[in-house]
Structures are given as C-alpha cells and as structure tokens.
Amino acid sequence: xxxxxxxxxxxxxxxxxxxxxxxxxxxxxxxxxxxxxxxxxxxxxxxxxxxxxxxxxxxxxxxxxxxxxxxxxxxxxxxxxxxxxxxxxxxxxxxxxxxxxxxxxxxxxxxxxxxxxxxxxxxxxxxxxxxxxxxxxxxxxxxxxxxxxxxxxxxxxxxxxxxxxxxxxxxxxxxxxxxxxxxxxxxxxxxxxxxxxxxxxxxxxxxxxxxxxxxxxxxxxxxxxxxxxxxxxxxxxxxxxxxxxxxxxxxxxxxxxxxxxxxxxxxxxxxxxxxxxxxxxxxxxxxxxxxxxxxxxxxxxxxxxxx
Amino acid sequence: xxxxxxxxxxxxxxxxxxxxxxxxxxxxxxxxxxxxxxxxxxxxxxxxxxxxxxxxxxxxxxxxxxxxxxxxxxxxxxxxxxxxxxxxxxxxxxxxxxxxxxxxxxxxxxxxxxxxxxxxxxxxxxxxxxxxxxxxxxxxxxxxxxxxxxxxxxxxxxxxxxxxxxxxxxxxxxxxxxxxxxxxxxxxxxxxxxxxxxxxxxxxxxxxxxxxxxxxxxxxxxxxxxxxxxxxxxxxxxxxxxxxxxxxxxxxxxxxxxxxxxxxxxxxxxxxxxxxxxxxxxxxxxxxxxxxxxxxxxxxxxxxxxxxxxxxxxxxxxxxxxxxxxxxxxxxxxxxxxxxxxxxxxxxxxxxxxxxxxxxxxxxx
Numbered sequence: 001x002x003x004x005x006x007x008x009x010x011x012x013x014x015x016x017x018x019x020x021x022x023x024x025x026x027x028x029x030x031x032x033x034x035x036x037x038x039x040x041x042x043x044x045x046x047x048x049x050x051x052x053x054x055x056x057x058x059x060x061x062x063x064x065x066x067x068x069x070x071x072x073x074x075x076x077x078x079x080x081x082x083x084x085x086x087x088x089x090x091x092x093x094x095x096x097x098x099x100x101x102x103x104x105x106x107x108x109x110x111x112x113x114x115x116x117x118x119x120x121x122x123x124x125x126x127x128x129x130x131x132x133x134x135x136x137x138x139x140x141x142x143x144x145x146x147x148x149x150x151x152x153x154x155x156x157x158x159x160x161x162x163x164x165x166x167x168x169x170x171x172x173x174x175x176x177x178x179x180x181x182x183x184x185x186x187x188x189x190x191x192x193x194x195x196x197x198x199x200x201x202x203x204x205x206x207x208x209x210x211x212x213x214x215x216x217x218x219x220x221x222x223x224x225x226x227x228x229x230x231x232x233x234x235x236x237x238x239x240x241x242x243x244x245x246x247x248x249x250x251x252x253x254x255x256x257x258x259x260x261x262x263x264x265x266x267x268x269x270x271x272x273x274x275x276x277x278x279x280x281x282x283x284x285x286x287x288x289x290x291x292x293x294x295x296x297x298x299x300x301x302x303x304x305x306x307x
Numbered sequence: 308x309x310x311x312x313x314x315x316x317x318x319x320x321x322x323x324x325x326x327x328x329x330x331x332x333x334x335x336x337x338x339x340x341x342x343x344x345x346x347x348x349x350x351x352x353x354x355x356x357x358x359x360x361x362x363x364x365x366x367x368x369x370x371x372x373x374x375x376x377x378x379x380x381x382x383x384x385x386x387x388x389x390x391x392x393x394x395x396x397x398x399x400x401x402x403x404x405x406x407x408x409x410x411x412x413x414x415x416x417x418x419x420x421x422x423x424x425x426x427x428x429x430x431x432x433x434x435x436x437x438x439x440x441x442x443x444x445x446x447x448x449x450x451x452x453x454x455x456x457x458x459x460x461x462x463x464x465x466x467x468x469x470x471x472x473x474x475x476x477x478x479x480x481x482x483x484x485x486x487x488x489x490x491x492x493x494x495x496x497x498x499x500x501x502x503x504x505x506x507x508x509x510x511x512x513x514x515x516x517x518x519x520x521x522x523x524x525x526x527x528x529x530x531x532x533x534x535x536x537x538x539x540x541x542x543x544x545x546x547x548x549x550x551x552x553x554x555x556x557x558x559x560x561x562x563x564x565x566x567x568x569x570x571x572x573x574x575x576x577x578x579x580x581x582x583x584x585x586x587x588x589x590x591x592x593x594x595x596x597x598x599x600x601x602x603x604x605x606x607x608x609x610x611x612x613x614x615x616x617x618x619x620x621x622x623x624x625x626x627x628x629x630x631x632x633x634x635x636x637x638x639x640x641x642x643x644x645x646x647x648x649x650x651x652x653x654x655x656x657x658x659x660x661x662x663x664x665x666x667x668x669x670x671x672x
Contacts, residue, residue, distance in 0.1 A: 017516035017589060040486030040522050041453055041514060069452060072488070107373040107424070109435030111451040247661065277665040279654050284424035284432030286644045290669060297672050 001031055003170070004059060007145055010037040010046055011063030011100075020065050021101050021160050047073035047098065051080050051150075054096040059145055067102030067154065068114035081150045082125035097144045098152045103194055103244055104281055104292050105157035113281035113288075115245045117154055117221050121254060128221040129175055130154040130193045134164040136219065139173030147175060154221070156194045178225035184214035187302055188232040190255060191242040192218045195293060199242050202298035211302060221251055229255075230263055237268040238305050242293055247275045272301050319529045321541045321573060324548040327602065329610025339552040343617045348410075349390050349547055350612050351626055353382040353605045356406050358630050359415060360578070363422060366636055367436075367582045372422045376437045378403055380577035383604035384509055384544035386410050388477065388572075391554035395474040397445045397463055399456040402437060403509065404479050411444040415633040425642035431653070432645040454484040457493025457506070461567075464502035468565060475503040475561040477554075483514025485528050497567035498535040504567045505557045506537075509544060511576035516589040532569035544572030545604040548611070575602065 001007045009024055015038040018025030028036040039046040043064060050060040064070040070077070077098065084092050104113045117128055127149050131137035137155070144151035173179075181196065182203060191199045196217045203213050214232055218224060233239055239259060243252040252273040259271060274293040281291055324331060324338040341349070360377040367375040378385065385406030389398070398407050405418065417429065421439050424432035430440055430448060440448025450456065460478035467474055484490060485508060497504045508528040512519055525531060532539030538560065542553040550572060557568040575598040579586040586595070612618040651658050651666045658666070
C-alpha cells in the first residue's frame with residue numbers, strides 16, 4: 001500500500017477493527033478510512049464494488065470475512081471478475097485480489113469450513129493461489145496485487161499463527177510456481193495450504209521408515225505448475241495428492257486429470273488422492289477430525305503406493 | 308418538480324409502554340394486557356436466558372466449548388416476541404434468538420447439549436454452538452450466513468398461505484443483516500406474494516464492530532418497509548410489554564390481511580458479538596455499562612411485575628436456584644460425541660455409493 005497509492009482494501013470490519021483474523025490490523029490508522037474501507041454486510045455488493053474500482057484504475061484487495069461467505073459473491077466473481085477482460089475485447093482489466101480465510105478450522109461448523117477453490121476453479125479468467133507460510137504469504141500477496149489479472153488468494157483459518165523470519169524488503173513469489181518443500185526420490189506428494197503441514201509430519205515418519213518422499217506445495221491452484229510437477233513425476237513415477245477439498249470436483253480431481261493426461265507414461269502406479277469426504281463439515285470435534293486427512297493416513301497411502 | 312428528501316425532519320417515533328423505571332409511561336399508549344401467568348413466564352424465561360448465557364460464556368472461556376454468543380440486552384426482544392406467537396408460527400432465526408426457543412420449551416439441557424455437540428444433540432453434533440434448531444418447536448436450524456433466512460421466510464409463508472393455515476412466519480434479522488441483498492429480496496418477494504411474514508429486525512446498534520452509522524444512512528430500519536409497501540413499526544426492544552403488543556398486532560395483520568409486516572426492535576447488544584470478539588476495543592466501557600445496568604430489560608420488567616404484586620424476592624431466589632439445578636454442563640461434557648456413522652447419514656435420504664465407499668475407507672484406517 002505504501003508503494004502504490006492505488007492499492008486499497010475493502011471488506012467487513014477491516015478498518016479500525018483490523019479484520020476478523022487481524023490481517024489488516026493497523027492499516028486503517030496508517031492509510032485512512034477510505035483506503036481501508038469498512039463495508040456493509042453484502043458480499044456480492046462489495047465484491048462488485050471492488051471489480052468496479054479495479055476497472056477504473058484502482059487495485060483493490062477484497063476480503064471475505066470467511067471464504068465461505070464469498071459464495072454470495074459468486075455471481076460477481078464468475079460473471080464479471082473472470083469474464084470482463086475477455087468480453088470487453090481486452091478493454092477493461094480487473095487487477096483485483098480477492099482473499100480470505102478458508103478451509104476446515106477447529107469446530108467452526110459447515111458454513112465456516114468451506115473449500116471454495118473447488119467451486120471457483122472452473123471460472124475462466126481468474127487465477128487462484130494458496131499461501132501456506134509467512135514467507136509465501138507475503139510474496140504471493142504482493143505478486144497478486146501487482147498482477148493485471150484477478151487473483152483469488154486462499155488463506156487458511158488455522159495458519160495465521162505461524163511465525164517465521166522473513167525478509168523486510170520487497171520480494172514476490174511467482175504466482176504460477178509450485179514450491180519444492182522437500183526433494184526426494186521415491187514418491188511425489190502434491191499438496192497445498194494446511195495439508196502441507198500434515199504431509200511434512202507424515203514425511204518425518206516416512207523418512208524413519210526408510211522412504212524418501214518428494215513434497216511439493218503446488219501453491220498455484222489455477223493454473224497448475226505442470227513444469228515442476230511433471231519433472232517430479234518423471235523422477236519418482238508415483239504420485240500422492242493430499243488435499244482438504246472434498247473428493248468430488250476438488251483440486252485433487254483436476255490434478256489427477258491433468259497429470260494423467262500429460263504424464264501417464266511416466267507413472268508406475270495409479271495416482272492416489274487423499275481428500276475430505278463428500279459431507280458438510282460437522283461441528284463435533286471427533287466427526288470433524290475424521291473429515292480431514294491425517295498424517296497417519298498419508299503414511300499408509302505412501303506405503304501402499306510404494307509396494 | 309420536487310425531490311422527496313432522503314429523510315424526514317423527525318425520526319419515526321418508537322412505541323414504548325414501560326419507562327426505564329419499570330412503570331407504565333404516564334398517558335402512554337395502549338398495550339395488550341398481560342396476565343400474571345404470562346408475565347411470570349416471560350420474566351422467568353428472561354432470567355433463565357441470562358443465567359444460561361453467563362454459564363455458557365464462561366464455559367467457552369474455560370475452553371470447554373469452542374464458541375458462544377450471548378443475548379444480553381435483548382432478552383425481552385426475543386422472549387416477548389415468542390410469547391406473542393402461537394406454537395404453529397414458524398420462527399426463522401438469525402442467530403441471537405435462543406430466547407424464542409427457550410420460550411417454546413427447549414430445555415436448558417438441550418441447549419447445552421447442542422453447544423457440546425454430543426450424541427444427545429438434536430442436530431447430531433453437526434452445527435456449531437448456538438446454531439440451534441428444532442422442528443417440533445417450529446424453530447428452523449440456524450445457518451451462519453447472514454440474511455439467508457429472509458427469502459426462505461417468504462417461501463415458507465407462501466406455503467402457509469397455500470394451505471390456508473392460521474399461522475405466520477417470523478423471520479429475525481439484525482441491523483447489519485439489512486445490508487445483505489437477501490433482505491431486499493426477502494421483503495420484496497413477501498410483499499409481492501402477499502405472504503404472511505413478520506420480519507423482526509433486532510437493531511442492537513452493532514454488527515460486530517460496525518456501528519449502524521456505517522451500515523446504512525436511513526432513519527434506521529423501520530423506514531425501509533415503506534419502500535416495499537410493507538407496514539412497519541419501531542418498538543422499544545428492551546420493553547417486554549411493548550414488544551409483546553407490537554408482535555401480537557403484527558401477527559394479526561399478517562394472518563388476517565395476508566401480508567408481510569416489518570418490526571424494528573431497538574435495543575443494545577450489551578455483550579460482545581461472540582466469544583471471538585472483544586467489543587471494548589471499539590466502544591466505550593461507559594456506553595456498555597450504561598446499557599447493561601440502567602437499561603437492562605430484565606430489571607425493568609421485574610420492577611413492573613413486582614409492582615403488580617406478582618413477584619417477590621423469595622420468588623427470585625427460588626427461580627435462580629432452580630435454574631442452576633437444570634443447567635448441567637458436566638453432564639453434557641461427559642456425554643459421548645456422535646459416532647462415526649453420523650458423519651455420513653443425512654447428507655442425502657440414503658447414502659449414495661461414493662459415501663458408502665468413503666465410510667468403508669475411513670473405517671479401514
């Protein structure tokens with residue numbers, strides 16, 4: 001916001017309250033009430049507002065208090081945000097960033113535990129990225145703001161408390177690049193967002209058992225970084241996808257299709273995909289835990305894959 | 308050529324029966340009389356709600372439940388509304404109306420079970436705390452997104468209308484919720500379809516940290532009714548008698564004239580938005596304290612009930628001790644959580660093949 005006066009923030013309680021997850025804390029004091037705008041409760045409207053502002057030269061960052069509420073803004077995101085650059089013959093650009101906390105948290109109930117990346121991935125014209133560490137959160141946010149395309153940045157409710165030493169100076173992370181978390185030889189594990197941590201926990205166990213998993217945080221959900229993913233598949237010949245999306249129509253489903261189409265010859269075994277079940281996320285703690293892929297299941301899957 | 312002004316010179320007046328001192332306002336308005344039995348039940352339920360809220364808020368602070376929302380300041384708004392309805396009227400809550408459910412007979416144990424998400428919860432542990440629902444009490448399960456219940460209210464009322472039932476729908480919404488597109492849709496549809504819905508807006512001044520001055524520029528919510536051709540009234544939501552009278556009249560209008568009605572109930576959200584909020588960060592302690600003590604709806608109503616000779620200190624002590632016996636957090640905490648099967652039931656009427664397979668897979672691990 002300091003670098004570019006066109007960057008502004010809009011959403012519910014983002015101003016003096018600092019946002020429901022404190023992502024915009026301190027910004028209103030520094031940049032004023034107009035540049036950090038508290039909107040009335042109307043997701044479709046303030047997303048539409050952001051799109052209008054983007055078309056006229058601003059660079060808005062729109063916050064959904066919880067990603068799930070952006071379902072109300074689906075109309076704006078799909079029909080206007082994604083399509084307008086195309087339908088206007090390139091005359092209007094929409095350099096908007098739409099972001100917010102999503103994913104399964106701790107007992108927040110079904111409506112606060114959505115994985116919108118599943119629903120949005122089909123929309124032509126938008127880009128989707130998921131951050132997972134303080135380092136890539138800063139880098140991806142900056143890249144998203146500077147991009148000329150509309151970008152949806154998926155944060156996770158349970159990852160806001162992570163602490164990491166990151167550079168003070170300006171840097172960006174490439175929006176279309178996946179992140180090599182742990183190079184390995186035996187199996188390619190593709191994941192993103194919070195599941196990265198479950199995968200790395202499983203990786204510790206796997207290493208003790210003598211396996212050498214390659215862990216890639218795909219980060220770019222639309223488009224997939226098939227270059228990095230492809231190179232990994234060509235090396236290990238085995239793929240496990242670990243995601244929080246539901247089985248049907250999730251990122252995993254699309255990833256399986258993409259890898260099968262492009263790298264089928266390099267696979268020694270069918271691709272395995274661990275996802276959440278096709279159920280609304282229940283509130284009761286034990287039920288909720290069963291819907292999220294756990295490290296033990298990841299270990300078992302790798303063992304099965306490597307037989 | 309004359310433009311209609313954006314606002315009238317004077318604000319729409321507020322219907323009140325009781326003064327802040329608990330006495331009838333001198334030369335005040337008419338109101339629907341309430342007998343001892345009704346008054347005592349209303350008062351007892353208000354006290355019960357306050358006590359439940361206090362215990363459950365503490366339970367969250369102690370980490371025993373994940374989340375809670377209190378109704379402090381709005382006890383009269385919800386309980387008196389429910390008292391003015393029949394059990395056949397369908398209530399569509401936003402999320403701050405457990406008072407209405409309490410009035411209808413939901414037990415304290417049932418409330419607590421829901422918050423703990425145990426196997427005795429009617430919702431089978433599926434929804435987060437305070438998202439109560441009970442079909443047999445005609446109280447539709449709370450859904451977190453704001454205002455989704457308003458178009459649904461129009462639909463339910465439409466169905467009642469087709470069946471010619473002697474009943475109406477009562478949909479609650481907060482001041483913040485009136486900004487949602489669904490508010491416009493719900494009211495407009497109900498008006499056009501001439502559906503018997505009472506839209507009750509609990510204007511408590513705050514939508515988390517957003518005050519009403521940042522939410523709309525109209526004279527509150529009551530004036531919005533006219534835009535849809537809906538008769539509306541502004542009532543003091545801290546006044547149990549005023550709320551009761553207004554909702555009785557609204558119900559009669561809704562059913563006999565088959566049309567929607569809008570009631571704006573003014574009160575103050577004394578508590579934080581939820582346990583995830585600290586409202587002292589954005590409003591003054593003096594303001595909160597003033598509404599908590601000087602304008603408490605429960606105290607106000609008690610004074611009136613006492614003045615009528617219907618309540619004594621002895622009754623008060625008995626009531627409070629009996630409520631505390633009913634509230635059993637330990638029991639709810641100790642009760643088992645729902646079993647694994649409940650993860651896959653009720654997604655559909657019968658589980659399809661993908662869910663059968665997913666359950667099998669899960670049981671293997």
